[in-house]
Amino acid sequence: MTQVESPSRVRPLDELDIGSIVKIDERITGIYRPEVWEERAGYYLRRDPDASQVVEIGGKVVGFMLGDIRIGEFGLEEPSGWIERFGIDPDFRGRDLGKRMFEAMSAHFRAQGVTTLRTLVDRQDAGVAGFLGALGFESSRLQALEMRLPTATS
């Protein structure tokens, strides 16, 4: 980066970040869905408010990464740190901001005794898959399976 950068800061999520997350999500997906993020922020804030992270540039939130620790999921008895939803404002990509939030989150997980991080990715989404690969995620022995149910007719 050649231009002078405003300082960036990674910090834990708080309840006033919902508006920014809605905005970033809308910029990425084109969908405005405040209800979804209100519900999700409520969920992460009550479970483990120190895990999820946002990144600010010049005081403005430009990225978020949400997740928590879960035990016993799919018979996984060890505590796993799940990285679930993340997004960086398209204007602020490629500056290691995603990576820095990831580092803050994994440091928190490690301090809580987590030994494995987990996430799910759509393999066709090269951007997200590339990012996760660059962070060190590898294919897992566990495989995500799914099955379509016939729509109910009655």
Place this chain on the structure above:
Amino acid sequence: MKVEQLTLEKKYHDAVEHWRRHYLKDYDLLLENWDKYFPKDEPFCLCAKMECGTPDTVAVGEHAGEKKRLTPDQLTEDEAKHLLAIIRAQASTEFGSIQQHAGTLARAQDDEDRFWVLRVMAEELRHGYQMFHLLLSQDWSKAAGGVKGEEMVEEILSMQTGSHVLDAFNLEYDSFVDNVCFAALVDRVGKYQLTMQKVCAFRPMADSMPPMLREEAFHLAAGVIPLRRWAKRAAQGDVFISMRAIQKSIHKWYPRALEMFGDERGGDSNLRMGFKDMKNREAQDLYIEEVTRMVRDINARFLRARFPDYTIDKVERVLDELERGRGRHQGVEYDDLLRVPDRRFFRRKGEPAWTMIGADGEPFADVDAYVRYLATQLPEAYLASRDMKTYAETVRQVAAGTLPVAEAVRRMPRLKRVGGNCPCSRSVRWVVEDPAPTNGH
């Protein structure tokens, strides 16, 4: 980060349980429904939680660099007294807010909102329990002038809305709007206090903060998320919730919240003694800035719901325009939005105590005009309260010059229990007592 969980000696634990049967009647309902509203969350635990591995040297003040104190007798008498007042005030707020929430809890329109507040109440009970742990696991009798931990606990458990240490905890809620605005505004001050006390030179206090702060994050969400949802409903024309009702509740709580920081000119001793890392005004300034962001966020939610076709950038432009010009946009008036009252509005403690300033910072010269104005700005049910009556009497005397401000600051009457100390004895009366401390500073 590890946490050690501790239980109080049985008789004290039982006393807290007894208290919550009076004031937190839906406790069992909460536990029964925990998995429905908070699936897979750690179950609630009525216990003290001490964070392990926090710094063991004093971070600020004249003892910076020294080892943190572990017992009251390692503090000077002055320091111990000061800290004891902080712990007592903190404990009073925790129990006080449960009593307030309980009054209007059942009026929540949505079960989810109600269970969120119930969880907040249970966690406040735990915070009070935590402060009791600090009072009871140590010998404070020297600092307390001979009063035993047991008596301090009894005193705190006997307080009720009207006899708590801080004014914000002596006001009844008028509706469920107050439950939510209180969480968004008053719990937010709690967050600041707890954050400042993370450095506390008394290690057991410092170790108490991180677990409490993690719970506080949800308390703020339990205020802000319903407010966001209400703003949307109000924008869409729901006649049962209005931005004006929310604004009136903000007018009721915000001045009391500002006063919880203590006098704007104070806070030096906390810093000097290493109990907090910010002075009162410094923390209050940050708080105001945060509330301003909150209000803007809720306003944006409102406008976007009113104008679903607008982009968020357009919403922000309209918001800027309305804030600047105080005019209207496509049928939305500036007055339809929320705003942060002037910091001097409706104050009775601190630097602007008993000045007559409107929510927009406009000064009033005539006391009757000011009282009439307040009546248009506060929740209607609150106007008929004891608090407002006393306020109006006092501000009139101050304006007439018959009561000095300093005396008025100390004069708000309190409820005093005249019977026994158990909450079962409800015989109380209003008295004007000796000077009430601010928040222990």
